[in-house]
Amino acid sequence: MSQPRVYGMSTSGNCYKVRLLLEQLQQAYEWIEIDVRTGLTRQSEFLGRNPNGRVPTLEYEPGKYLAESDAILVYLAEGSAFWPQQRLQRAQALQWMFFEQYSHEPYIAVARFICLMLPAQHERRADLPRLHERGHQALAVMEQHLARERFFVGDSYSIADIALYAYTHAAADGGFELQRFPAVNAWIARVESQPHFVPMPLVN
Amino acid sequence: MSQPRVYGMSTSGNCYKVRLLLEQLQQAYEWIEIDVRTGLTRQSEFLGRNPNGRVPTLEYEPGKYLAESDAILVYLAEGSAFWPQQRLQRAQALQWMFFEQYSHEPYIAVARFICLMLPAQHERRADLPRLHERGHQALAVMEQHLARERFFVGDSYSIADIALYAYTHAAADGGFELQRFPAVNAWIARVESQPHFVPMPLVN
Numbered sequence: 001m002s003q004p005r006v007y008g009m010s011t012s013g014n015c016y017k018v019r020l021l022l023e024q025l026q027q028a029y030e031w032i033e034i035d036v037r038t039g040l041t042r043q044s045e046f047l048g049r050n051p052n053g054r055v056p057t058l059e060y061e062p063g064k065y066l067a068e069s070d071a072i073l074v075y076l077a078e079g080s081a082f083w084p085q086q087r088l089q090r091a092q093a094l095q096w097m098f099f100e101q102y103s104h105e106p107y108i109a110v111a112r113f114i115c116l117m118l119p120a121q122h123e124r125r126a127d128l129p130r131l132h133e134r135g136h137q138a139l140a141v142m143e144q145h146l147a148r149e150r151f152f153v154g155d156s157y158s159i160a161d162i163a164l165y166a167y168t169h170a171a172a173d174g175g176f177e178l179q180r181f182p183a184v185n186a187w188i189a190r191v192e193s194q195p196h197f198v199p200m201p202l203v204n
Numbered sequence: 205m206s207q208p209r210v211y212g213m214s215t216s217g218n219c220y221k222v223r224l225l226l227e228q229l230q231q232a233y234e235w236i237e238i239d240v241r242t243g244l245t246r247q248s249e250f251l252g253r254n255p256n257g258r259v260p261t262l263e264y265e266p267g268k269y270l271a272e273s274d275a276i277l278v279y280l281a282e283g284s285a286f287w288p289q290q291r292l293q294r295a296q297a298l299q300w301m302f303f304e305q306y307s308h309e310p311y312i313a314v315a316r317f318i319c320l321m322l323p324a325q326h327e328r329r330a331d332l333p334r335l336h337e338r339g340h341q342a343l344a345v346m347e348q349h350l351a352r353e354r355f356f357v358g359d360s361y362s363i364a365d366i367a368l369y370a371y372t373h374a375a376a377d378g379g380f381e382l383q384r385f386p387a388v389n390a391w392i393a394r395v396e397s398q399p400h401f402v403p404m405p406l407v408n
Contacts, residue, residue, distance in 0.1 A: 051345045051348050051349070052303060052307055052345050060292070066292075066295055066296065066299055067299050067303070068298065068299045068302035068303060068306075069302075070302050071295050071296075071298035071299040071301075071302050072295070074294070074295055074298055075291065075292070075294075075295035075298075078291050078294075078295075087279065087282050088264070088270075088279070090278070090279075090282075091270055091275050091276070091278055091279035091282075092270065092275075094272070094274070094275035094278055094279075094298075095270055095271050095272045095275040097275075097302075098273075098274050098275050098301075098302070098305055099256060099271070099272060101302055101305055101306050102272075102305050102306070102309075102310075103256055105306075106306075106310070141255045141256050144255050145255070
């Protein structure tokens with residue numbers, strides 16, 4: 001495989017997932033910074049890379065692209081310690097990654113976006129109570145698991161942890177009350193103590 | 205593996221995915237019908253199976269559960285012709301399955317739910333214009349791919365097709381204009397001509 005190129009926005013949790021895994025794999029890569037707020041991902045040049053117009057998008061070899069953060073994680077992690085060797089554990093990792101994209105990110109990441117990136121009086125702030133209710137439900141599901149287990153799959157750190165860490169550790173940015181979830185907080189500390197961990201950059 | 209048991213609602217596209225694959229695998233299974241409208245999936249007995257309170261949930265062996273429709277598809281399909289053998293194609297299948305859960309289902313399935321299952325004057329009908337805009341965007345992404353390719357991954361039918369077929373073929377239920385997408389319609393016909401295909405039951 002040639003050196004992969006990541007089109008991503010550094011302060012996006014979905015993009016940070018890919019950076020964190022590449023750093024922990026100690027794999028060389030090129031990062032092309034894309035500020036989605038400029039509308040670049042909706043222009044034809046970018047849509048040629050990813051017709052769905054989103055980052056991260058991985059150029060895994062020149063002119064060949066793969067989209068969707070969690071699919072990129074699986075692609076990069078296959079064959080490494082970050083992707084389970086057992087069929088059932090692979091399915092459990094995917095279960096948590098689909099949970100993340102369906103029941104977690106649409107609330108926790110979207111609330112963060114509204115709070116950090118939109119003006120203080122923006123009409124979308126009216127969505128926050130519903131986003132907080134649903135996001136706290138997702139955190140409660142994680143808390144229940146992490147009260148019994150050190151990581152999301154088996155007893156070792158995997159891309160399921162990377163996928164869920166990305167927006168969970170920054171949930172306070174969106175107004176979520178992380179202090180209500182002690183097992184989640186202990187897990188966040190475990191993730192941050194993994195070899196070659198790199199933090200997500202703060203939003204300017 | 206013992207005979208799997210599926211907790212599902214027959215008229216849910218997410219549950220139908222699992223039934224369609226099991227039928228096409230010609231694998232014996234038990235189906236436990238769950239009407240989510242009764243609130244059963246939010247009660248403690250069901251939450252013991254899936255803390256996120258959703259169907260489908262697979263009991264892959266007695267007392268052991270796996271959630272998230274697309275993770276269940278991967279688990280059941282591994283080792284069969286419905287799950288690609290190549291690493292890149294597996295990642296492409298997952299790319300489309302994450303696309304389905306993030307950019308397609310939350311619009312196309314939710315509009316169908318509002319139109320078929322809520323009273324005609326329900327306040328959530330106000331969401332339909334936004335759901336139609338986003339859902340038509342997802343169908344346009346599919347159309348662009350299917351104008352060039354017969355299936356979503358490589359040149360053969362896979363669980364990526366099953367995942368996307370479930371709600372796409374029923375999109376008119378939610379008020380989507382499928383006739384605008386001829387390549388999607390041709391692909392729907394290809395899916396329906398696959399061996400051991402079974403249709404999704406109509407909503408009563």
